[in-house]
Amino acid sequence: MAEDLNIITSTDKAEQYQSLIPQIEALVAGEPDLIANLANICAALKEQFKWFWVGFYLVKDNELVLGPFQGPVACARIAYGKGVCGAAWQQQKTLVVPDVEAFPGHIACSSLSRSEIVVPVFKDGNIVAVLDVDSEEPDQFDKIDAQYLEQLIMLVNF
Secondary structure (H helix, E strand, O other): OOOOOOOOOOOOHHHHHHHHHHHHHHHHHOOOOHHHHHHHHHHHHHHHHOOOEEEEEEEEOOEEEEEEEEOOOOOOEEEOOOHHHHHHHHHOOOEEEOOHHHOOOOOOOOOOOOEEEEEEEEEOOEEEEEEEEEEOOOOOOOHHHHHHHHHHHOOOOO
């Protein structure tokens, strides 16, 4: 079966998510492999939104380890509480950062990243991963992104 996405060109961010999420749901519904599903989610988000970097970091041995992603090479490991990803893990909440240069302790995997959103993934009350999205544009992410990305990660069976 060919895996194609219907990419919409609406300028309404909510409409883009509302079109994309059911497609991602269909992609992951019949696939039991976590890595395959995370990879397809990253690809779908990057295709729809053209963000600079989209990826998952998985909690392993008390640090975040790079998982499936789309974009340029990235930091392989992030310590608890470090950078935006580590802070989202520590604070156990989604972090929207309009200007990464103003974020204390930001880890610059790429100097091209200007804004970021990190969504923690919970399983049985514990964070098992984070979804990290970076943009080359400042102030790219908002409550709409947080709402839909939080909804999206609920589709994955960790």
